[in-house]
Amino acid sequence: MTGDGENSCGAAELAASAAEPMEKLDQLIGYNMKRVYILVQNDFRQVLTDDDISPRMFSVLSMSVESHGITQSEVARQLGIERSGLVSIIDDMERRGLLRRMPVEGDRRAQALHPSEEGRAVYKRALSAVFEHEERFFSVLSQQERELLLGMLMRVRRSAEGG
């Protein structure tokens, strides 16, 4: 098997050699990603409180604004969530006047999502707040590093999603 002593001299040891005795968990990319994800998501959620929308609302709103008339099923597919989980989110958003369900001509089963004027305004404001949030949250990384990080995440995502 693997797993005898620590021999490599990579970024891991360098990055963490200062403070604590370097736990095994901290050597795992997945574990660190979990911790960072929790932190970034909390900050993200905080940023969206100004517009009183949840992270899930933001992503659905983004879809409906960027892709006019997109159907619920397609939103679910692209967000990687279940159709059934989308219903209550869209109910809330419709109640808040951010968007409306409208019939699709040619397929009477489907519901198309059309953002309202307020929906677009909220999205625009929230989007710029979110970009500021990312800028600030990842400010410990250089611009080049941020692009590198984003590119690596995308590649991993593709390899894991697409095969």
Added chain:
Amino acid sequence: MTGDGENSCGAAELAASAAEPMEKLDQLIGYNMKRVYILVQNDFRQVLTDDDISPRMFSVLSMSVESHGITQSEVARQLGIERSGLVSIIDDMERRGLLRRMPVEGDRRAQALHPSEEGRAVYKRALSAVFEHEERFFSVLSQQERELLLGMLMRVRRSAEGG
């Protein structure tokens, strides 16, 4: 190993230019991190099914093996979770014979976690499986890139945790 040469004009555009019209969400590091985290965690959980332990059990087991006699509060602190959430996990682990709660001399409030022989064996086996899982899951990245990714995640974590 794939994907050489993408340091000219932003890794983001290059990485995603092939298939879809590049949604706004896909430009966000946080969103991509969420998607990758979900994928890697599912794979992680699958790997651990061989030893019939959950991700949470694995992290607690890791703590107890790496830091003999660590207390529950300290585990919660290092894992970034609530003490109350730890109780049922440790109950399960004690029931499975992976570890035992033992009194701490000098502080009768505290409970120290001591892994059993089976706990150590399970951990050793699981740990090597987890390293294989990481090797495989992130195989789209080069060794150098993986170290870079890990280092960046650690730096972001530190900056956000306020260390």
Added chain:
DNA sequence: TATTGTTATACTCTATAACTATA
């Protein structure tokens, strides 16, 4: 037969408060 939206349901994970026994 398959798909869209929907409902109902259950399960995981987490956050919170309160309690006890210690410190």
Added chain:
DNA sequence: TATAGTTATAGAGTATAACAATA
């Protein structure tokens, strides 16, 4: 007063199965 472990509880978030209308 503060801390360690515990209990109880509620809230997200998500997954699953089933159903009616439509394709």
